[in-house]
Amino acid sequence: MRKMAMEFKFPDLGEGIAEGEVKRWLVKEGDTVAKDQSIAEVETDKAVVEIPSPAAGKVLKLYHKEGELVQVGQVLAVIGAEGEDGAIKKDVEPEERPPSVSVVGDLPTEEVVVSSSTVKRTNRDVLAMPAVRRSAREKNVDLTQVKPSGAQGQVLEPDLERKAAPRTVPKFDIYGYVERIPMRGIRRTTAKRMLESQQKVAAVTSMEQADVTRLVEIREKLKVTMKEKRGVNLTYIPFIITALVRALKAHPLLNSVIDDDREELVVKKYYNIGVAVAIEDGLMVPVIKAADQKTLWELAEEVASLAKSAQERKVDLADLKGGTFSITNYGVFGGTYGTPIVNYPETAILGLGRIMDAPLVVDGKVQVRKVLPLSLTFDHRAYDGAVAAKFLKDLVNLLENPEHLLMED
Numbered sequence: 527m528r529k530m531a532m533e534f535k536f537p538d539l540g541e542g543i544a545e546g547e548v549k550r551w552l553v554k555e556g557d558t559v560a561k562d563q564s565i566a567e568v569e570t571d572k573a574v575v576e577i578p579s580p581a582a583g584k585v586l587k588l589y590h591k592e593g594e595l596v597q598v599g600q601v602l603a604v605i606g607a608e609g610e611d612g613a614i615k616k617d618v619e620p621e622e623r624p625p626s627v628s629v630v631g632d633l634p635t636e637e638v639v640v641s642s643s644t645v646k647r648t649n650r651d652v653l654a655m656p657a658v659r660r661s662a663r664e665k666n667v668d669l670t671q672v673k674p675s676g677a678q679g680q681v682l683e684p685d686l687e688r689k690a691a692p693r694t695v696p697k698f699d700i701y702g703y704v705e706r707i708p709m710r711g712i713r714r715t716t717a718k719r720m721l722e723s724q725q726k727v728a729a730v731t732s733m734e735q736a737d738v739t740r741l742v743e744i745r746e747k748l749k750v751t752m753k754e755k756r757g758v759n760l761t762y763i764p765f766i767i768t769a770l771v772r773a774l775k776a777h778p779l780l781n782s783v784i785d786d787d788r789e790e791l792v793v794k795k796y797y798n799i800g801v802a803v804a805i806e807d808g809l810m811v812p813v814i815k816a817a818d819q820k821t822l823w824e825l826a827e828e829v830a831s832l833a834k835s836a837q838e839r840k841v842d843l844a845d846l847k848g849g850t851f852s853i854t855n856y857g858v859f860g861g862t863y864g865t866p867i868v869n870y871p872e873t874a875i876l877g878l879g880r881i882m883d884a885p886l887v888v889d890g891k892v893q894v895r896k897v898l899p900l901s902l903t904f905d906h907r908a909y910d911g912a913v914a915a916k917f918l919k920d921l922v923n924l925l926e927n928p929e930h931l932l933m934e935d
Contacts, residue, residue, distance in 0.1 A: 531606025532581050536596045539570060539843075545597045545664075546570045547710050548590045557585045565603060568596070569711040573810075573846070574839035581605055589687065595664060595710070600683075653680040662686055712808035723870040726786065728906040731865040734918045736925040737886060739896040741765060744928050752826060762881070762898075763801060764825035766853065768931045769924035770876065771797045771818045774851060777917040779909045781850045783871040791873070791908050800849035800869060801829060803836040804859075810836040811869060813849040822932065853878060862899045873908040876921075877901035898925065 536546065546568035553565045564576040565585070587604040590596045652669040654662070658681055662669050667686050674681045698704055709717060723729075741762070749760035774781040774797060782793045797818040800811040812832035814825065835841040852869040857880035866877035879899030886895045900922070904914045924930060 531586055531604050532583070533601050534565075534580055534603045534605055535599050536568070536602050537577070538598050539575065543570045543598070545595050546575075547595050548592050548602075549574060550592055551588060552576070553585050553588075555585050555588055559583065559585060559605065569839070573841050573843060577602065579603075579605060583607060597661060597664075653678065655680070658683055658686070710807075712805065712810065716808040719870070720867050723867050726870055727868045729865075729868060729903050730906045730911060730914075731901055731903045732911065732914050732918055733863050733902075734900045734922055735884075736898045736900060736922040737888075737895050738762075738881060738898045738925055738928075741898075741925055741928040742881065742896045744932070752823065756823065756827065758827050758830050760826050761829070762878075763829050763853075763855065764822050765928060765931055766876075766878065766925070767799050767801075767814065767817050767825050767829075768822055769921055769928075770799065770851070770853065772924055772931075773917055773921040775818070776920055777913060779913055780874045780904065780917055782873050782908060783850070784873060784905060784908060786871070794850040796850065798848045798850045800852035800872075801832070802852060802854035803833050805837055805839070809854075810841065810846065811849065811852055812836050812841055812845045813847065815848065851875070857881065857899070864901050866901060866903050868903055868905055874902060874904040874914070877903070 539546075548566060549569045550567045551565070552567065553559055553563075559565060559579045559582065561580070561582045562578045565579050566577045567574055568577055569575075583605040584607060585603060586606050589601050589603065596602060652672075653674065653676070654669060659669070661683060662672075662681075665686055669681055672681050672685050673688070675685050676682050697706070745760060745762060745765065752758055752760040778793050779791070781797060782791050784790075785792050796816060799814045799817045801814065802809050802811050812835070814820070814828055814832070817825065820828070832841065832845060835845070849869060849872060852872060852875045854866050854875060855878040856864055856866075857878045860880055862879040862882070864877045864879070866875045868875050877900070879901070881896055881898050883894050884897040885892050886897070887893075888895065900918065902914055902918055
């Protein structure tokens with residue numbers, strides 16, 4: 527019995543992922559592939575993942591060009607044997623609901639059957655299911671320019687692939703020429719997450735500074751040993767994570783998330799610290815799991831490893847989940863103070879500015895010291911400013927006396 531060609535659809539990767547962007551095809555039409563061989567790199571809103579072939583055979587057809595969005599369930603490729611057809615089979619047409627009826631007769635529904643009239647139509651005049659309309663908006667397809675294939679004249683999902691006619695968008699406004707940059711992948715997700723946080727969090731930012739002169743001296747001495755023995759660059763982040771965990775243990779309300787559905791503050795009894803990493807088109811926040819159980823050296827190695835994976839877009843999806851508190855280091859780019867946005871549903875995030883020389887009064891004398899600016903944004907729904915202020919005070923004390931951070935190490 528002859529084996530039929532297989533339509534390989536973009537799989538559900540979990541984590542709430544509904545779509546991805548085809549970054550690069552690893553095969554071309556006509557290639558022979560083995561089962562589980564990677565055929566494409568697809569960028570989701572969390573990472574770039576390689577998509578393996580579900581079967582061995584010949585690549586008969588590749589759908590979606592590089593740079594195009596593909597929805598979960600849409601056909602990525604057709605894999606079969608020599609001589610088979612790579613065309614997508616028509617989907618089963620959705621069952622049309624009967625028209626509404628009242629005591630005065632039939633009521634018009636929202637959809638209108640496509641007419642052959644020369645009157646100019648709008649998208650609302652086209653017969654299409656809500657899911658198809660949503661897909662058309664995401665693909666920037668004008669439904670009035672799509673030839674329907676449904677039995678009742680309705681536009682189906684495959685019709686959008688055959689006629690992806692983008693709306694004409696001007697490259698200038700009344701003041702001059704403009705450049706339009708699509709918001710895709712991480713940038714698109716970052717924008718959505720930031721907006722969600724601003725809408726759901728009663729954000730307040732408290733600021734402090736820590737005299738980290740002693741910390742700078744200790745780090746300078748230890749980084750040479752770390753580089754020689756472990757091959758890892760010792761940054762300030764492992765010190766800050768260590769201090770942060772101890773401050774969170776003293777002020778547990780900050781190590782929490784808000785459950786809006788149950789209207790509860792969920793205080794975590796474990797310490798998973800998210801570290802924001804700037805990549806080319808946005809931010810990723812890999813999470814250091816069980817940070818309280820790791821030494822300074824282990825933290826340094828894990829921070830370096832996760833940062834590298836994030837920048838290469840190869841970070842595991844599991845490493846982006848489970849955070850209880852986040853930190854963001856804009857000081858590496860020259861920033862000082864800021865108002866970082868809480869990584870919702872967490873209740874707090876710590877912003878780190880650049881370490882700089884500043885005059886401070888020490889033992890009654892003005893001295894030039896190394897100062898680290900700190901900005902703590904917290905959700906005022908979860909706790910008051912007094913709690914945040916006490917947390918910052920203890921954190922500053924730990925950073926200013928770094929010998930305590932090294933006791934267990």
